[in-house]
Amino acid sequence: MRIVRTITADVPRATAFGYLRDFTTTTEWDPGTVTTERVSGDGGVGTTYRNVSRFLGRTSELTYEVTALEPDRRIALRGTNQSLVAHDVMTFAGDERRTSVTYEATFTFTGVARLVAPLLGPAFRKLGDDAERGLKAALEDLGQQHRGHLRA
Secondary structure, eight states, rough: EEEEEEEEEEOHHHHHHHHHSGGGOOOOOOEEEEEEEEESSSSSOEEEEEEEEEEETTTEEEEEEEEEEETTTTEEEEOOOOSEEEEEEEEEOOOOSSSEEEEEEEEEOOTHHHHHGGGGGHHHHHHHHHHHHHHHHHHHHHHHHHHHHOOO
């Protein structure tokens, strides 16, 4: 299962990157996220996060690890639990005024969960749509805050 969304907002690329580099911000823009806490690390490669999400009425926990980090360009994470492996990649393009973030999430089900995965397409599309709206709103708010600081 693969979800790809591109969000463009009037926020500097470095500001958007700094915000999304901290994976705990998922609680602000991903409606499925209940909590995300950093377990170890400084946000760079090897940093781990504990993420609790709700999907189709069920709560699940994943441990995410930052697997790649290219400042202001790309962040990659791998999340795992007993029935799922998730790969999340955020790619950033833009400049000091405007940013496009492409968010790609790939989900691979393991064990018994593999059997129901083909039925989950519509639910994953909704998950992607909801996350896209949340991320767009968060980036737009971040851009407004940035512009407010410039005027002050």
